[in-house]
Amino acid sequence: MKNSFLLLFVLILNIFSPVFAQETGMLKGVLKDNKGAPVGFANVALVQKETGTVKTGTTADEKGNFQLKAPVPGTYFLRCTFLGFQHTESESFQVTNESFSKDFGVLVLQEEVTNLKEVTVQTMRPTITNHPDKMVMSVEGTAMAAGSSAYDILTKAPGVWLDQDGNIQLNGKSGVRVMIDGKLTYLSGKELQTFLSGMSADNIKDLEIITNPSAKYDAEGSAGIINLNLKKNSLSGFNGSVYAGYQYNTIHGYSNGGNLNYKKGKWSSTAMLDVSRRARVRTNTMDRAFNEAGNITTLTQKGRENGATFVPNLRLSTDYELSSKHSIGIMANLTYQNQETDFDTDSYLRTGNPENDLFIQARNYTQRNFGNGTFNLHYSGKPDTLGSTLSVDLDYADLLFKGKGDFRNYSRPADLSQPASLDQLGSDNPSGYRIWSAKTDYARPVFTSGKLELGAKASHVVSDNDLQFFFVRENQKIADPLRSSHFIYTENIYAAYANFSTALSEKIQVQGGLRAEQTVAEGHSVTLNDTRNREYFGLFPSIFVQQKVSKNYQLNYNFSRRLDRPGYNNLNPFIFYLDPYSWAKGNPDLKPQYTNSFQLTQTYKDAYTLILGYANTAGFMAEIPTQNNQNKTTEFQTRNVDNFESVNANLVLPVKILPKWEVSNNLSLEYQNYTMYLADKHRRNEQVFFFAQSNHNLQLPKDIRMEVNAGYQGPSAYGLYKIDQNWWVDAGFKRAFLNNQLDLSVNVTDIFKTRRVIGAANFDGNINEFDQYFGMQSFRINLRYRFSRGEKFELKRRNTNLEELRRAGSGS
Known part of the structure; x- marks a missing residue:
């Protein structure tokens, strides 16, 4: 290989x-x-x-x-x-x-x-701006970013919201790829949540939302791409900043760090360090109904999760200009996380016969260590005088997880007439991912106004997950073979693309591209001594047409085909324990899903944008809850359902109410339709969904900047689930001191504690309802001091893109 x-x-x-x-x-x-x-x-x-x-x-x-x-x-x-x-x-x-x-x-x-002379770019910079191929949300210098994490910022982006597990969705679709400076984060699921929660938003410049990427990007990610651009060094000499912050969301947290930049001659280097304690709070109410020939058994559960993660993160990069046309660079990102979580639940199982009713108290403790080392070697250059560019990226990532769990379940009659009996379980779960990737991109001008882009990529991934589950009896560990699993997954992806763009006239530009990807994979269950091979090839075209109707009015038409591959752990055929009555199970037969997307974008005066879109996903991967009426348990498994289609409209409407009061509005309307064949029945889940978000920037007296973010998310559909509406209001204040070198920021998120995730699935009378709150309400205060001097210079930007690693950790 x-x-x-x-x-x-x-x-x-x-x-x-x-x-x-x-x-x-x-x-x-x-x-x-x-x-x-x-x-x-x-x-x-x-x-x-x-x-x-x-x-x-x-x-x-x-x-x-x-x-x-x-x-x-x-x-x-x-x-x-x-x-x-x-x-x-x-x-x-x-x-x-x-x-x-x-x-x-x-x-x-x-x-x-x-x-008005008092209005400056620092205080009244637009929060959201539209471009023909993406939407950009400013983060740098905003009051809401101070003391926040990257995860917090993502939840405030237009069209972004959370599913019932806290996973990120974009415009109602899962499969979002999250990138940092054009480089994928290597994670998904809860690992991605933890990683982004440990990343300080103080180091983010802006985020880009790309719903229909071109063939240059990996075909992975049907919902699109969210790219976080970190702040770049722009001065020669020695400069940087330091910050410190405090957060409270019923648990105390902090974030401290800084960045240092140094440029001299042909060298330019950057170091970013963040040391934080990120608190996680989740409350959960769950109601399930088991329908067995008209006899209803209910399981009602209330739970609370308290967790804290200690996260030191160090990012180092340096670039060297071989000449004015050629440069090389290296980047290293080192992250360590130590996470401790308590998840306590009280459950009542009611059968209709009081003598058989149970009260179960679960006291679960998990401790996880996570190490992530990613390295990039980069070359960029201009190999001729025609304007050609060439870049080469070599990437290596080593991710190591070590988790331990202690699960204690106390069961007794619901009337508390007898003492509780203890059922104690435990787990050890070392797992790891090693990923090698290499890619190159070449572009050159052709004809009068044309551009040709060519590229290739190859990657090799090895995922090793060893889950050892056991019973604890009299302080002795007894292996539980039914819950233990050792699963090794190997995947090779080979890709190549070609893009061509040109101007047909002064008013019409076109771009067409084709990407080919070959996937060769092997899943080996050491526990079952079973090996499954899979190999598939796909072509992914993209077409973009830009029409300049007039000086103030522009149309953009685009089409793209994309896919989502299953997460590595989702292919593991064994179960993952959640609580005594719930578990998740992998699916070795899970297949990729494929999406065809069409969009028409209308832009007026480079400010007002209306996007009309249609997307159809075949083999959509959705979580399906299956309830067992005999033992009253629920199994969650990701499966391919038949189809998902959506018709949507998105309006970006900036408004300047007063010279010192500017507003960015984002409105979305979408028809969602899931069709599936389950338990010998054709089923449909459809919903008209509405989403609105409004960001207000106000310049108050005494040079105080105020930001208010308000949002409403209407009822929506996801797989078998119906998700209820929710809304929220965030507010922040910022003031600069010492000639704008020192910033003080204070913000409160989810002021009214209304951003809850409530939903239900009804599967032939078997009901699974949930009401979760992810601790969104919080108070933060942050100080940042900047020091800088020198001249402007251009820092080389990497354009790496590793989609393979995004799926690491999925299904946790």
């Missing part, structure tokens, strides 16, 4: 061998207002004249200075924008070669008539 990887990338590098060539020219200038004062932090976009397409851009420094590397030959102009100023465009200019340079001198931005 490793030899195959080596041969593949030797071939690619021989085809696209970089040529170390001439220096690249620069475009530079300074932005000022009509009084001669610098306009700092304004946006400068490089626009191709023929198509009106933004090719690249930058942000001016605090003195209004900007500079850009010269683009490929063509005709361009600069577009400068800043809140409170009119858009300013330079005269068009012709770039003849990559050594072309131009000094624009002073570009003057004219103030809007309604502008």
Whole structure:
């Protein structure tokens, strides 16, 4: 396998061998207002004249200075924008070669008539902005980000909400891929929740929501991609920040850390450290009804989960410029987590005969250690003078989990007439994942305004899960072979893609791509001595058409085909203990699901967006609860149901109520339809779903910034489940001191404690209802101090993308 990887990338590098060539020219200038004062932090976009397409851009420094590397030959102009100023465009200019340079001198931005001098980009920056291929939500500098985790921030993103297990969904669909700086987090399920909960939002710049990715991205992830962009170093010399925060959500927590950046000559390096204690609180009420020939038995359970995770996280990266056209870099991300959780439940089992009714107290304790080391070696360059680019990424990840559980169940008659009997169980669960991946991406201009992109990727994954379950009798461990399992899963994925984009006219641009992926996998149950092989091949086309109807009105049409592979642990045929009456069971016959998506996006004045979409998923993977009327237990298993289709409309509506009060609104309406064949019956679960979110930014007196986030999630469907409505309100305040070097932020989330997850499934009269609250209500206070000096420079960005690791830990 490793030899195959080596041969593949030797071939690619021989085809696209970089040529170390001439220096690249620069475009530079300074932005000022009509009084001669610098306009700092304004946006400068490089626009191709023929198509009106933004090719690249930058942000001016605090003195209004900007500079850009010269683009490929063509005709361009600069577009400068800043809140409170009119858009300013330079005269068009012709770039003849990559050594072309131009000094624009002073570009003057004219103030809007309604502008107030007190309104600055820091205080009134738009929270949500739309682009033709994605939606971007700003995080950096917001009051709600201070002291929060990445998981907290994701739950506030447009179209994002949580299912009954706290897993992230996007626009009502599971299978969301979460990336950091274009690199997948390697996790899903509860491991992804824990990882994101231990990651400080103070280090996040913004998040990108991409619902229909192009063929350049891995085909995995039918719901789309959420990419978290971390803050980038933008100054030479030594600079950075430190922060400290406190959180309370009935359990005390804290977050401390900082980042250091250093650039000198051709080296640029960054270090980020966060040490936190993240608290997890969950309350759960569950009601089940077992229907056996009209005789109803009920199980009512109330539970509370209290947990705390100690998380030190260190991220190191360094880049070296071999020349102005070629750079190499290395990144390491090291995370350790120590998690301790108590989950206590009180349950009543009522059979209709009081003599047989039971009261069960479960006292469960789990302790988990998680180590995650991910490493990336990156090369990027321009191998010729035509504007071609080449990047190569080599990735390795080593994930290690060690978990121990102690489960004590005390049973007695419901009338408490007899003492309780103890049934004690335990588990040891070491597991691990090792992942190797290599990829390359090549792009070059073709014809007058075209672009060709080619790429390839290969990955090798080994998942080893050894679950040892046992009874505890008189302090002696007795193996439980029915719950114990050793499962090894090996997977190889080979992929290649081609993308081509061009302008058909001044008003129409097109992009078409095709990705091919071959999957070869083996699941081996050591416990059962059973091996199952699977191999499948898929083609994943994508088409994008952009039509500029007028200066203010634009249409985008797109289609893509994607898939979701089963999580590694979901293929393990053994059971995973939840409580005496509940467990999850793997499904070795689980198959990938495939989704075809269509979207029409209408954009008006680069601000107002209406997205109309349709998606159809074949073989949708959904959790199916199966209740046993004999022993009153419930088994949860992920299965392929027949089909899921959705028709949706999404409206992004920014509103400026007052000069110091701006609002970003996001409204969604969706028809959801699940069809499935279960227990010899065709079944349908459909729902019209409505979602609304409103983000308010207000500039108050005394330089205090206030943020309010309000949301409503209407009734929705998911597999067999019907999910009830919920709503929430968050608020935050922020003020800067010491010439904007010190920030104080205070925020309260879910003020009215209304963001509950309530739902039910009715399977032939067998009912499973739940009411869960994930401790969303919290108070946070945070301090951040920044220190910086030096000149602007460009930090190279990695574009790695490991979808294989996202599925690690699924089904926990």
